Amino acid sequence: MEQVTVLQTDERVRLDHDRLGELYERLGPSGAEDVVCRAMEELAARLAQIDRDYRAGHRAELRKGARALAAIADQIGMNTLARVGRDVTRCVDTGDHVALTAVLARLFRSGERSLTAVWDMQGLSV
Template structure:
């Protein structure tokens, strides 16, 4: 009989490359950069949702495709953590490791939410 329960904390630091976002603002100006950032955030949120649906439907090829696209977008936006975790998802799919995939997907969804919130807060965007 187990008497001790260990609770794991999920306090991973989200890494945003502020220089990459700064370069985007320098290149496109405030209005153009905010438009690109908002569209990228919408696309990332949509991809996270689709990845979840693909996982629940056991659509492994589609899930892998979505994770690769998410990683590419996150990388372009300077979301290093999210990009890395997206690539980890593709590794799990390729290995056929469903247990690891479930764990990495949980991390992807946490990192995705935190990354989107961090960019939103950093940009001072309003709804």
């Protein structure tokens, strides 16, 4: 009889509050909120495009999107999302399709949680 182990996929996202604080200091509240909102919109769009590229088998585009996503996430202090985006590029570079599938699942989870965490932290409303 085989035993099935269920893995926990609940991980905490790491936000660099100092990075966000620097943005607010440098740009003021209005400017920083504008930058963060635009970055969040871009991250959401990139996540959707990465998913489409993966499903279509467009590995080069997927890699490019993951690199850009990591850079944007890093800019606004989404450390976990940036790191996972870089992990996606490594999986594409090494041709490890099994790892790529797993890391992409983590990217989408981290992306959703990171966007929600920043949204909640900023007290933004729709």
